[in-house]
Amino acid sequence: MLIDKNTLQKYDVAGPRYTSYPTAPQWSKNVTEDVYTAALKVFGQNDKTLSLYIHIPFCEQLCYFCACNKVIRAKEEKVGDEFLDYLFKEIDMVAKHIQRRKLIRQLHWGGGTPTYLSEEQMKRLFTKIKSVFDIDFNEEIAIEIDPRTVTQHKLKVLRELGFNRISLGVQDFNEKVQDDINRIQPFEQVAEVHQWCRDLKFESINYDLIYGLPYQTKETFKKTVDLVVGLRPDRIALYSFAYVPWLSKPQNKFNLDAIAVHDEKLDIFIQSRENLLAHGYQAIAMDHFALTTDAMAKAFNTGALHRNFMGYTLKPADEFIGLGPSAIGFLEKTYVQNTKILPEYYESITQGHLPVERGKQLNQDDQIRQWVINSLMCQFQIDKQLFFNTFGYEFEDYFLEEGRHIHDCIEDGLINENSQRIQVTALGKIFIRNVCMGFDYYLKDKNGHQRFSRTV
Ligand SMILES: C[S@@+](CC[C@H](N)C(=O)[O-])C[C@H]1O[C@@H](n2cnc3c(N)ncnc32)[C@H](O)[C@@H]1O
Ligand code: SF4
Structure with missing residues (x-):
């Protein structure tokens, strides 16, 4: 390729x-x-x-x-x-x-x-x-x-x-x-x-x-x-x-x-x-x-x-459910992570507390974008009808602002799109993280700082 x-x-x-x-x-x-x-x-x-x-x-x-x-x-x-x-x-x-x-x-x-x-x-x-x-x-x-x-x-x-x-x-x-x-x-x-x-x-x-x-x-x-x-x-x-x-x-x-x-x-x-x-x-x-x-x-x-x-x-x-230091759980649409530091983990348990350090409760937009990103990462596609059936929104309406990203991905040969689905191409599979990044609300108008390792 x-x-x-x-x-x-x-x-x-x-x-x-x-x-x-x-x-x-x-x-x-x-x-x-x-x-x-x-x-x-x-x-x-x-x-x-x-x-x-x-x-x-x-x-x-x-x-x-x-x-x-x-x-x-x-x-x-x-x-x-x-x-x-x-x-x-x-x-x-x-x-x-x-x-x-x-x-x-x-x-x-x-x-x-x-x-x-x-x-x-x-x-x-x-x-x-x-x-x-x-x-x-x-x-x-x-x-x-x-x-x-x-x-x-x-x-x-x-x-x-x-x-x-x-x-x-x-x-x-x-x-x-x-x-x-x-x-x-x-x-x-x-x-x-x-x-x-x-x-x-x-x-x-x-x-x-x-x-x-x-x-x-x-x-x-x-x-x-x-x-x-x-x-x-x-x-x-x-x-x-x-x-x-x-x-x-x-x-x-x-x-x-x-x-x-x-x-x-x-x-x-x-x-x-x-x-x-x-x-x-x-x-x-x-x-x-x-x-x-x-x-x-x-x-x-x-x-x-x-x-x-x-x-x-x-x-x-x-x-x-995640147990042990740094372990992550996800239940009731909430991420929960234990403390990563072993002495803190021990101390919290000694005090009779679950060693929770941080997490995230998903709002509805988070849940929708989580679904889309999971679908791209696992099935290499977004089924627009399934999206509608699951959330009650037309895909195009909900992701109006992402139109530019979708257009760029098509231009660069990462995805194909028709009225039913977005399909990731062979090239797009290599750059799948980048395809997903366009649907990440929290990266909007940013370029992905050095918080993450490089995508390839
Ligand atoms: C917990 S370790 C696997 C089990 C065992 N500790 C071992 O190393 O054999 C999990 C895996 O994460 C991967 N890993 C760790 N650090 C990484 C890094 N900086 N970049 C990419 N992969 C990494 C390695 O491939 C490693 O096998
Ligand atoms: S230090 Fe080595 S053995 Fe330990 S978790 Fe990392 S990769 Fe595995």
């Missing part, structure tokens, strides 16, 4: 990833513990199902590129035990407000590195969850693991607990890149962990890769992708390196000259994308790929894909 350099320059701007709308910079302290507990109470009075995310922040070693919320700790049983004491109290508080056993349709342990916990600790956490919630074991029960530290036995324990999906942080196989990002992880190690997961019959294996890391070139990253497709994970998340040194200080260690930007970075992405497509993967929305035989590819093709903070998902639950 040929991409015009002017288009590239125009759209290579800082922009959000839209794992939520409104995006995090719009969240405020207006969402307090009281707002959250009121939402939990309402949730307790209805039959809605639950997606539960648990954030376990610890990692044994720092990867310099990492923009996740993590706490680096040498491996020690007591670190996990202390954490679980607080986490269990948070679970109890949440359960007390809901006052009812809810059905979990999606369970996700993320981090940090959830497998920092010992086998015993993971079992205790799972038992604790089951003591207050019901779990539908036919749905997504997923965990993020670090292939450098997980053992075969730990994977076996996870499988026995009921985890059916696993995600491995792979990033890049090149030694020079690995050295620079402080993450030595030979191919053989990943291949071995991959085989263990296959032997244990995890239903789906995902790899995280990052393009745009220091010292990556088209040649080196092609080798990484070649090795990856040889192992045939079911899904691949191909993330654009979020270079945000003002937020993630260790990124300042990187030699700026060694980081590919603009068209060089885009070249790496396009080459990798084509390599994946040529090897039986389908592009799933923005930066995700799945084997064409995988359920996610099928869901994408039938318009049944959804997206939340945990990435793309097949069957979303009705409401979301």
Whole structure:
């Protein structure tokens, strides 16, 4: 696919990833513990199902590129035990407000590195969850693991607990890149962990890769992708390196000259994308790929894909609860985020308070734009009739002011439009964040400041 350099320059701007709308910079302290507990109470009075995310922040070693919320700790049983004491109290508080056993349709342990916990600790956490919630074991029960530290036995324990999906942080196989990002992880190690997961019959294996890391070139990253497709994970998340040194200080260690930007970075992405497509993967929305035989590819093709903070998902639950530091929930049309700082998280729970830091209650316009952005990100289209049926407005009338943006996107070949729908083109899929940005109320008349990483 040929991409015009002017288009590239125009759209290579800082922009959000839209794992939520409104995006995090719009969240405020207006969402307090009281707002959250009121939402939990309402949730307790209805039959809605639950997606539960648990954030376990610890990692044994720092990867310099990492923009996740993590706490680096040498491996020690007591670190996990202390954490679980607080986490269990948070679970109890949440359960007390809901006052009812809810059905979990999606369970996700993320981090940090959830497998920092010992086998015993993971079992205790799972038992604790089951003591207050019901779990539908036919749905997504997923965990993020670090292939450098997980053992075969730990994977076996996870499988026995009921985890059916696993995600491995792979990033890049090149030694020079690995050295620079402080993450030595030979191919053989990943291949071995991959085989263990296959032997244990995890239903789906995902790899995280990052393009745009220091010292990556088209040649080196092609080798990484070649090795990856040889192992045939079911899904691949191909993330654009979020270079945000003002937020993630260790990124300042990187030699700026060694980081590919603009068209060089885009070249790496396009080459990798084509390599994946040529090897039986389908592009799933923005930066995700799945084997064409995988359920996610099928869901994408039938318009049944959804997206939340945990990435793309097949069957979303009705409401979301996040537990642990920095975890995000969304219930009663309100985003709620816990404090990111571990000592503050502990302190709040010690005081008997839910550790809510901020959030956002969606007004009607937020809900409408959230729907439109989700539709673009997951289905690559906006069905105008469906929009009307859902909100009672004609799409053209509601988005009169966005006419200019729609026109520009058509001119630049990012979308096509007719009376029934807006359809994103192959080029538009690469710049999907930019297409969405035009529908973001909070970016109106602004150029997207350096709050976000670049869109490609
Ligand atoms: C919580 S980690 C995955 C589990 C485990 N901690 C590991 O690294 O193996 C989540 C993923 O976020 C991605 N990630 C972290 N920092 C990033 C950044 N600055 N830009 C793009 N992706 C990033 C990485 O691909 C990483 O695998
Ligand atoms: S990438 Fe994973 S292992 Fe590395 S610091 Fe981030 S969360 Fe920890």
